[in-house]
Amino acid sequence: MSDTVAELQALADRVIDRAGAGEQLEAYVSRGGQTEVRVYEGAIEHFVSAQSEGIGIRVIRDGRTGFAYAGSLDEAAISELLSEARENAGYGTVDEWAGLATPDGVAVTPQELWNDELGETTSEAKIAVAIELDRVASVADPRVRVEEADYADAWGEVAVATTTGIREGGRENGCHVTVSTLASEGGPDAETETGFGFSVGRRLAELDLPKAAADGVDRAVRLLGATKPSSRRLTVVLDPYVTAQFLSIIGGTLNGESVVKGRSLFRDRIGEHVAAERITLVDDPTNPDAYTATDVDGEGLAARRNVLIEGGQLRQFVHASYSARRAGTVSTGNAVRGGFRGTPGVGCLALQLKPGTRSQTDLVAGVDDGVLVQSVHGLHSGVNPVSGDFSTGASGLMISGGALGAPVREFTIASTLQRMLLDVLEIGGDVDWLPMRAAGVSLVIGDVTVSGT
Amino acid sequence: MTCDVGSVDPVIDHDVVQRVLSTAVRSGAEFAEVYAEDKRSTSASLDDGRVEQVTTGRDRGAGIRVVAGDTTGFAHTADLSEAGLLAAAEAAAAVATAGGGGERTVVLTRSPRRPVNVVERTPDDVPTSAKVELLTRVDDAARSVGAAITQVSAGYGDSRKRVLVANSEGVLADDEQVRCLMRVSVVADGDTGMQTGYQSMGHTIGFEVFDSVDVTELARTAARQAITKLGARPAPSGSMPVVIQRGTGGILFHEACGHGLEADLVAKGASVYRDKVGEQVASPLVTLVDDGTMSGEWGALSIDDEGHPTQRNVLIQDGVLTDYMWDHLRARKQGRAPNGNGRRQSYMHLPMVRMTNTFVLDGEEDPEEIIRATDHGVYVAQLGGGSVNTASGDFVFGMVEAYLIEDGELTDPLREGNLIGNGPQALRDIDLLGDDFAMGSPGTCGKDGQGVPVGTGQPTLRVKALTIGGTAA
Numbered sequence: 001m002s003d004t005v006a007e008l009q010a011l012a013d014r015v016i017d018r019a020g021a022g023e024q025l026e027a028y029v030s031r032g033g034q035t036e037v038r039v040y041e042g043a044i045e046h047f048v049s050a051q052s053e054g055i056g057i058r059v060i061r062d063g064r065t066g067f068a069y070a071g072s073l074d075e076a077a078i079s080e081l082l083s084e085a086r087e088n089a090g091y092g093t094v095d096e097w098a099g100l101a102t103p104d105g106v107a108v109t110p111q112e113l114w115n116d117e118l119g120e121t122t123s124e125a126k127i128a129v130a131i132e133l134d135r136v137a138s139v140a141d142p143r144v145r146v147e148e149a150d151y152a153d154a155w156g157e158v159a160v161a162t163t164t165g166i167r168e169g170g171r172e173n174g175c176h177v178t179v180s181t182l183a184s185e186g187g188p189d190a191e192t193e194t195g196f197g198f199s200v201g202r203r204l205a206e207l208d209l210p211k212a213a214a215d216g217v218d219r220a221v222r223l224l225g226a227t228k229p230s231s232r233r234l235t236v237v238l239d240p241y242v243t244a245q246f247l248s249i250i251g252g253t254l255n256g257e258s259v260v261k262g263r264s265l266f267r268d269r270i271g272e273h274v275a276a277e278r279i280t281l282v283d284d285p286t287n288p289d290a291y292t293a294t295d296v297d298g299e300g301l302a303a304r305r306n307v308l309i310e311g312g313q314l315r316q317f318v319h320a321s322y323s324a325r326r327a328g329t330v331s332t333g334n335a336v337r338g339g340f341r342g343t344p345g346v347g348c349l350a351l352q353l354k355p356g357t358r359s360q361t362d363l364v365a366g367v368d369d370g371v372l373v374q375s376v377h378g379l380h381s382g383v384n385p386v387s388g389d390f391s392t393g394a395s396g397l398m399i400s401g402g403a404l405g406a407p408v409r410e411f412t413i414a415s416t417l418q419r420m421l422l423d424v425l426e427i428g429g430d431v432d433w434l435p436m437r438a439a440g441v442s443l444v445i446g447d448v449t450v451s452g453t
Numbered sequence: 454m455t456c457d458v459g460s461v462d463p464v465i466d467h468d469v470v471q472r473v474l475s476t477a478v479r480s481g482a483e484f485a486e487v488y489a490e491d492k493r494s495t496s497a498s499l500d501d502g503r504v505e506q507v508t509t510g511r512d513r514g515a516g517i518r519v520v521a522g523d524t525t526g527f528a529h530t531a532d533l534s535e536a537g538l539l540a541a542a543e544a545a546a547a548v549a550t551a552g553g554g555g556e557r558t559v560v561l562t563r564s565p566r567r568p569v570n571v572v573e574r575t576p577d578d579v580p581t582s583a584k585v586e587l588l589t590r591v592d593d594a595a596r597s598v599g600a601a602i603t604q605v606s607a608g609y610g611d612s613r614k615r616v617l618v619a620n621s622e623g624v625l626a627d628d629e630q631v632r633c634l635m636r637v638s639v640v641a642d643g644d645t646g647m648q649t650g651y652q653s654m655g656h657t658i659g660f661e662v663f664d665s666v667d668v669t670e671l672a673r674t675a676a677r678q679a680i681t682k683l684g685a686r687p688a689p690s691g692s693m694p695v696v697i698q699r700g701t702g703g704i705l706f707h708e709a710c711g712h713g714l715e716a717d718l719v720a721k722g723a724s725v726y727r728d729k730v731g732e733q734v735a736s737p738l739v740t741l742v743d744d745g746t747m748s749g750e751w752g753a754l755s756i757d758d759e760g761h762p763t764q765r766n767v768l769i770q771d772g773v774l775t776d777y778m779w780d781h782l783r784a785r786k787q788g789r790a791p792n793g794n795g796r797r798q799s800y801m802h803l804p805m806v807r808m809t810n811t812f813v814l815d816g817e818e819d820p821e822e823i824i825r826a827t828d829h830g831v832y833v834a835q836l837g838g839g840s841v842n843t844a845s846g847d848f849v850f851g852m853v854e855a856y857l858i859e860d861g862e863l864t865d866p867l868r869e870g871n872l873i874g875n876g877p878q879a880l881r882d883i884d885l886l887g888d889d890f891a892m893g894s895p896g897t898c899g900k901d902g903q904g905v906p907v908g909t910g911q912p913t914l915r916v917k918a919l920t921i922g923g924t925a926a
Contacts (some may be wrong), residue, residue: 040523040580040721042523043524043526044523044548045523045524045525046524046525046526046527046803047524047525047527047548048528048529048549048803049528049544049545050527050530050801051529051530052514052529052531052801053531054531062683065506066506066507066509067507067508067509067510068508068509069508069509069511070510070511070512071510071511071512071513071514071531072511072513072531077511079559084509084712085509087581088506088507088508088509088581089507091507091581091582091585092502092504092505092506092507093502093503093505095503095778123547123548134705145722147721147722147723147844148721167537182721182723182844188728191509191845192459192722192844192845193844193845194723194842194844194845204646225759228920231690231691231692233785255596259503261500261604262603262604262640262642263604263640263647263814264838265646265647271572287553294604301744311650313468326833342508343506343508349525367773377840377842377847377849378838378839378840378849378850378871378873380838380840381837381838381839381840381849381850381871382837382849382851382869382870382922384649384869386647386648386649387646387647387648387649387682387868387869388646389868389869389870391678391688391851391869391870391871391922391923391924392849392871392922393840393847393848393849393871393873393922397845408600409845410845410847410873410874410875410920411846411873411922412849412871412873412920412922413922414688414690414922414923414924415827415924416924421776430921438498444915449690449923449924450690450922451690451691451873451921452691452692453691453692453920453922
C-alpha cells in the first residue's frame with residue numbers, strides 16, 4: 001500500500017472506531033485528480049487540471065440505513081457527517097436484510113492498476129499527444145476535419161473500512177485519447193457525417209494515436225452519401241463497439257437486486273435456455289485484459305469470475321451483499337460504487353461473450369440481406385430493460401449477398417432483448433477490450449426489424 | 454444603483470476574489486473567472502415498499518478559468534482558503550499565458566440581485582420526516598391503482614446551492630438556487646410480461662411546491678401508464694404522421710434543433726444550422742424560445758453560471774432562424790453580448806453553451822382537431838429521453854406512452870420504442886400546432902459529459918412524417 005493510500009486507510013479506520021454499540025459503520029474515503037487537454041485546429045482549446053477528495057459514511061442501526069457525504073476530508077467536518085448519517089438512519093424503514101458486507105474468505109486476484117510513469121508525465125508531454133492526434137487525424141483525408149482531439153488522464157486512491165471487518169485500499173490510474181471528426185464532401189450545404197476514435201492505456205506510450213485517428217476518419221468517411229434504408233426484417237452484424245453496449249444492457253437484466261425486487265425479465269428462469277446455445281456470457285473483472293479489471297468490488301470483497309449464461313442456459317445472477325442476503329445466496333463480488341457520494345449498487349463489472357473464431361469480414365460474407373451497425377444512439381430512451389423492448393437509432397453499411405454496400409443512417413433497429421439473445425447466429429473472434437464494462441466482439445443477430453422509409 | 458444585498462452570504466470574501474483574479478491575469482491573460490459554490494442536498498429513496506435510505510451531502514469548491522488567446526486554462530479546488538484559491542489560479546494560468554505580464558488590478562462591481570425564482574420554504578427548514586412522508590404517500594397511491602402494480606420506486610431530492618461568479622471584466626454576481634424533485638417508477642405485471650410507468654416533477658422553488666403539486670396524482674398517473682401498457686401491441690415500423698401531446702414534446706425541439714443552435718457547436722461547423730440565420734429553417738408555425746427567466750421552471754436561473762442575467766431569447770420566429778445561444782467566450786469573440794446561456798454542472802466543470810427552458814409557442818388549432826385530422830398515425834402521450842447528432846441532424850427520442858391513431862381516433866396502446874428523424878426535415882414537417890401550451894417534466898441535458906437541469910414545453914402538435922422504430926409491419 002502506498003503512503004498516501006495508507007493515510008486514507010487510517011482516516012477510514014478512525015471513523016469506524018467511533019461506532020456505537022449495535023451500530024454498523026462504513027467509511028469510504030477517496031482522493032483523485034485528472035488532466036484534460038482539448039486541441040482544436042492545432043492549438044490548445046482548454047487544459048484542465050483538477051483534484052478532488054471526499055468521504056461517504058454509512059450507518060446501519062436496527063435495520064435502518066443512513067448515509068452522508070462531503071466533498072472534503074476536513075476532520076472537523078467528519079464529525080458532523082457522522083452525526084448526519086446517524087440522524088438519516090432514523091428515517092429509514094426497518095429492513096431485516098440491511099447490513100454491510102462481511103469478509104467471505106475469497107482470495108483477491110491482484111491487479112496491476114497503477115503505473116508510476118503516468119504520474120510523472122509532464123503537462124507538455126500530454127499536450128503534445130493531443131496536438132499529434134489532431135494533426136494525424138487532420139491530414140488523413142481532405143474530406144475530414146477534426147472537431148476536437150482530447151487527451152485525458154485520471155488517478156484515484158480509495159480506502160474503505162467497516163465495523164464488519166472489511167478493510168481495503170488501493171489506487172489506480174490511466175489515460176486515454178479521443179478524437180471526434182466531421183466529414184463532408186461538396187458545397188457548404190453538403191451533409192456532414194461524424195466519426196470518433198479512441199485509445200486507452202496506463203501510460204502515454206500505450207496510446208495508439210494512429211489507430212484512434214484512423215478509426216475516427218474511417219467511421220465518418222464511410223458514412224458519406226448515407227441514405228435512409230427501407231423498412232424490413234433482416235440480419236444485423238453489430239460492430240464490437242455496439243455489441244459491448246448491447247451486453248451492458250443484458251448485464252443489467254441479470255442484476256440480482258432487480259431480480260429480488262421483481263424487475264428482471266429473467267427472474268425465475270435460472271436453468272432455462274434464455275439464449276442461443278453458442279452464448280456463454282461471463283463477468284470476469286479478474287481478467288487483466290479487461291479495461292475495468294479490478295481486485296475488489298465496491299464493498300471491498302474480492303472481485304471474481306462469474307459465469308452468467310453457459311451454452312445458452314441461464315446459470316446465475318450477480319449480487320452484492322444486500323441482494324444476496326435477500327435471495328438466500330452469497331455475494332458474487334458485484335457491488336458497484338460511483339464514488340464517495342453514494343452507496344454501492346449491484347452491477348456487472350467486466351462482461352465478455354465467449355468469442356468465436358471468424359473475422360468480421362467472414363461474418364459479413366455469410367449474410368445475404370443485412371446491415372453492419374457501426375454505431376447506435378438512443379439506447380437510454382428506446383430500450384426498456386424491464387419489458388425487454390429494444391429499439392435504437394443506428395448508422396452503418398448495408399450488406400447484400402455477403403458484401404458491404406451503401407452507407408445508411410437515420411433508421412432504427414428493433415426487437416426484444418429476449419429474442420435477440422435467442423437470435424444470435426454467430427459470434428466473431430475479434431475481441432476488443434473497450435473502455436466499458438463489457439468487451440466488444442462482432443455479433444450476428446437474425447430477424448431484427450429495420451425502420452427507415 | 455441600489456443593491457439587494459439579500460440573505461446570501463458570499464461563498465468567498467469579495468476582497469479575496471479580487472486578489473485571486475488579479476493573480477490569474479498577472480501573466481498577461483485577457484480573461485479570468487472564479488466560480489464558487491456551496492451546495493447542500495438531501496435525497497430519500499423508497500423502493501419495494503421500504504424507505505431505503507436518506508442521504509445528505511455537501512459539495513463546496515471553486516473553479517478558476519484563465520483565458521489567453523484561444524486557450525483556456527481551468528483548475529478547481531475544494532479548498533476555499535485564499536491559499537487554495539491562489540494555487541488553483543496559478544494552475545489555471547499555467548497554460549493560458551500570453552507572456553504580456555505586469556500587474557493588473559481587477560475591480561469588481563457587484564451586480565444587483567434579480568431573483569427569478571421566489572422560494573418560500575427552503576428545504577433545509579423542512580423536517581426530513583415530511584420529505585420521507587411524501588414517498589410513502591407516493592407508494593400507497595401507486596399501489597392503490599390496481600393489483601397489477603407489483604413494484605414502486607420513488608425518489609425525493611432537494612438542493613440549495615449558493616453561487617458566486619466573478620471575472621476580470623469586473624462582474625461580481627451571486628445567487629442562491631433551490632430545487633425540489635420527485636420521481637416515481639412503477640412496474641405492472643400481466644400475462645404479456647412486465648411493463649413500466651414513469652412520472653417526475655421538479656421546480657426551482659422551495660418545499661411549498663408540494664402544496665400545489667399533488668404527488669399522489671403523479672403516482673397514480675405512472676401506475677395507470679404501466680397498467681395500460683400491459684395491453685399494448687408492438688409499435689409500428691416505418692414512417693407516418695406523429696401527434697405529440699402538449700408538454701411532453703419539448704424534447705423534440707431540444708434535440709431536433711436546440712443543440713444545433715448552441716454557438717460553440719455552430720462555430721466548429723458541427724451543426725446543420727450553421728450559416729442559417731435569417732433563413733427559413735422550420736414550418737412558419739414554429740416560434741422557438743429559450744427562456745431562463747421562466748420562474749419556477751426546472752431550467753430557470755437568476756444568473757447563468759458565468760454571472761450574466763438569464764433572459765428570454767427568441768431563436769426561431771415564425772420558422773425563420775433569428776439567433777443562436779451564446780456563452781461568454783463565444784459572444785466575446787463575435788463582439789456581441791452574451792445572452793445568459795453559459796452553464797456548467799458544478800464548480801468542477803468548464804462552462805459552455807447550454808439551453809435553459811426551451812419551448813415552442815402556441816399555435817391556433819384545437820388539440821382534439823389535430824387527432825381527428827389524422828387518418829393513420831401515432832399519438833405520443835409521453836416522450837422519454839432523446840439524443841441528437843448535431844452535425845448530421847439525426848435525432849432519436851423514446852415513446853414512454855403512445856397510442857395508435859386510426860381514422861382520427863386513439864385506439865390501441867403501443868409498446869415502447871424510439872422515434873427517429875432529421876432535425877431540419879422534422880421542423881419543416883410540423884403541419885399542425887395546438888393552442889394548449891404546457892411545460893413538461895424536468896430534464897437533465899447531457900453535453901460533453903456534463904449534466905444540467907433543463908425545462909421544455911410545447912402545445913400539442915403534429916409532425917407529418919417521422920420514423921417509428923417498432924417491430925410491427
